[in-house]
Amino acid sequence: MDKLDHQLAPSILAADFGHLTEDVRKVEGICRYLHLDIMDGHYVPNISFGMPVVETLRPYTDMIFDCHLMVAEPDRYIKAFADIGCDMITFHYECSDDPFALIDEIRSLGKKAGIAVHPDTPAEKIYQFLEKGAVDLILVMSVVPGFGGQKYMHSATERLSDFRSRLDKNGSDALLSVDGGINTVTIKEAAAAGATLIVAGSAVFGKEDITGAASDLIAAMKDC
Numbered sequence: 001m002d003k004l005d006h007q008l009a010p011s012i013l014a015a016d017f018g019h020l021t022e023d024v025r026k027v028e029g030i031c032r033y034l035h036l037d038i039m040d041g042h043y044v045p046n047i048s049f050g051m052p053v054v055e056t057l058r059p060y061t062d063m064i065f066d067c068h069l070m071v072a073e074p075d076r077y078i079k080a081f082a083d084i085g086c087d088m089i090t091f092h093y094e095c096s097d098d099p100f101a102l103i104d105e106i107r108s109l110g111k112k113a114g115i116a117v118h119p120d121t122p123a124e125k126i127y128q129f130l131e132k133g134a135v136d137l138i139l140v141m142s143v144v145p146g147f148g149g150q151k152y153m154h155s156a157t158e159r160l161s162d163f164r165s166r167l168d169k170n171g172s173d174a175l176l177s178v179d180g181g182i183n184t185v186t187i188k189e190a191a192a193a194g195a196t197l198i199v200a201g202s203a204v205f206g207k208e209d210i211t212g213a214a215s216d217l218i219a220a221m222k223d224c
């Protein structure tokens, strides 16, 4: 396997929403992606934030907005999140009757399309998206979606390795993302298994020294 380009995507779910732009400033010099967790209190039991927060933040940074929709009926919200400046829009496989139609819609809006997979969903269901060009990002959940600060599920590592080898075999250049329970130890495991876009909330914005915490995570996955 060629050496992969591993990127860190800090999740603002763990940020101080009273000082959101200041928190984002602390990572924008060292990270290109910013992960936005949208939770609807329906697909997941928690409610996070929605369009007004994303729209307000957009003019303050050039970071790539990696929008993770944990919402039922994602087709109802794709256009809204595209219009307010999300660059990548990921929806849950479990929430869509016609995922390929949604991928097409996201791409037709000029955005990158991602598909997220719940830990309980069999990996085989996702194989169709590992074909070359099928999707731009695969998001492997390493916790049950809905809350930050949970423990990394090691079963995600095996899933990442499986998806990595299938993506490579198919010649797909889709990003392989992982989300949940990432810290300076688990990031090595996920990166070594082939994840390229690694999301971390508590391990970045939950720390006193946000820039230092993001740097430590980037350093930890450097040689994986």
Ligand code: DX5
Binding pocket: 011, 013, 014, 035, 037, 068, 143, 144, 145, 146, 147, 148, 149, 150, 179, 180, 181, 182, 199, 200, 201, 202, 203
């Ligand atoms: C969980 C969210 C995650 C969350 C990760 O459902 O999708 O993106 O912010 O938080 P940590 O890194 O604290 O597990």
Ligand code: ZN
Binding pocket: 011, 035, 036, 037, 068, 179, 199
């Ligand atoms: Zn997320």
